[in-house]
Amino acid sequence: MSHVVVDNPHGLDQQLAALDLNSADGQGGGTGRRYIPPHLRNKDASKNAGNAYSAGRQCGYSVAPVNLYSPGWDNGRSNGFVNGYHDNRSNGGFGGRGPPRNDRGGRGAYRGNRGGGSFNQPLQNAGFGTYENKDGGWGGAPRDAAYNSFGGRTDRNKSSFFNDRGAGSRGRYERGGFSGGGNSRWVEDARDDDWSKPTAPNERLEHELFSGSNTGINFEKYDDIPVEATGSNCPPHIESFHDVDMGEIIMGNITLSRYTRPTPVQKHAIPIIKSKRDLMACAQTGSGKTAAFLLPVLSQIYTDGPGDALQAVKNSGQENGRYGRRKQYPISLVLAPTRELALQIYDEARKFAYRSRVRPCVVYGGADIGQQIRDLERGCHLLVATPGRLVDMMERGKIGLDYCNYLVLDEADRMLDMGFEPQIRRIVEQDTMPPKGIRQTMMFSATFPKEIQILARDFLEDYIFLAVGRVGSTSENITQKVVWVEETDKRSFLLDLLNATGKDSLTLVFVETKKGADALEDFLYHEGYACTSIHGDRSQRDREEALHQFRSGRCPILVATAVAARGLDISNVKHVINFDLPSDIEEYVHRIGRTGRVGNLGLATSFFNDKNSNITKDLLDILVEAKQEVPSWLESLAYEHQHKSSNRGRSKRFSGGFGARDYRQTSGSGNFSANRAGRNTGGNRGFGGVLLNLRADRKILFIL
């Protein structure tokens, strides 16, 4: 056992220790990479795994003696390896991993909905209850009762302050003005309101918004993440949230969110955005990106007030004195590539909009549009959206971007990959959004390929480029394991892994196809595991339900496609399993980034076989970069592959880009580790960019 565990807050090292992941060592002469399914093992060997297997069967990845596991179920396993898993089930459940099958009524309910059919519509509507909750609060607390106690109290917030842009735009919220909770209404004739002053607190809402687990980052862990900022007159970074004046509301919500210190990307992005500069930030989710733009943008909106947008909304009204049926003119727009990510950003926005007059909204496909329209009509100052639904809303005349002063493109590279570019251009360039230079634009992207550079050129004005060191892959919080598993052995191997994982841990299993996700979920389900799945063919209601079941721990195993790879912040994911490895390394980095968050320890296990040769080299690079154990067979394969493929290291998606994976400069020849040997001073493939050494072993290429 040669892996090193950095920290052990959750006993994960014991779980790791229970799994003999020695394939990495290549014991057995480099051929030791085959996994022996449980039913082919003999019991004695299972207690002496390494020796017996490697010698006789060239097995490097073996399962450790079962008595290292929790005592509850190891007997069951040793009893009958052929059908060992089934024995466990009869005991009512796998060391408490999940309720026995017939207890899991909730699952059946939405399971049947998969594939749509006539069932779909009513259930979707029903599912929209989640959406309702945003307004109604958890547990169906009676709305009006909850709000009443605050009714009218916002009148106290009348203020004589006036901002320069908001002259004439006065207003007042009735019902307490808790726009963050979506329960405020703008009242026409109100005057004297200063958006920078907090509205009255609301205990119920406050609890709802802030009682969840702290999704913030364990900042201390990230101090060594390098950040480089370039561009003209770049404002200095901050070290504390107090180093820049974000106003009373933001500071209060930072405290409520229990954010203590800014993350690296926040330290840089906040002052840049506050000083009204455009920004292109290469940073991945998990780096604190969402707050990095929400805090300064909202802070600026609080300072400036609604400006002309308010009058525009009024003008669009058909009925006097009523707020409904009006076109909304959000002051800020955030675009995200997946619905769940949009929802998550929206949830963050609600926190930072608490006790403010800003009302965040979210629109995305797969959910009832009528409901979303009604929500918009109650007021929308910050809109989070997936592109398709937003275009729909614009064409229906529900949203006008005429006064959108802040535009954020989140996961911009992902959006391009998903074919969003025409829609993004439709939204940003071919409608009424203020042009670059007038609006402020912020783009966040994990990579900086050519396509993103073009977008940056088209959408940004005199921008600052921020390069944040990789969080996911370089994090020592994540132990990365790569094991050779043939397709036919994957399922039994997975069961071994699941059994070795702590019962309270969440395990995220990635597969490559939607069909594969269904099949694997079915398999695990029949094996008695409390699992669910998420992929793009499931109804939106199912997707959100699955995510909720997983987050809450009711279904501690989630089988997912790429839809869940990026951005989703699920605390407590202890193990990410790449049942199928993705074909590009960015996807891999994102996937494993679902674990090891908030400074916790995480484990990522990837099943590798002949089908994954395309990722060999990149995977090796990542493992080396993150100082992970590298299986010798992987190293050999990478070496072989390099001599076979002339195009390795080039991206298919971004052909013509300068790098497959991100802005890293990859050495085009020689040994596979040559690009880590030192500074590359030449070339840059004709882009005239500047090569930065972010870390000793990483290079950043960017265009000024």
Added chain:
DNA sequence: AAAAAAC
């Protein structure tokens, strides 16, 4: 090749 995303 598959995944994601509007109805």
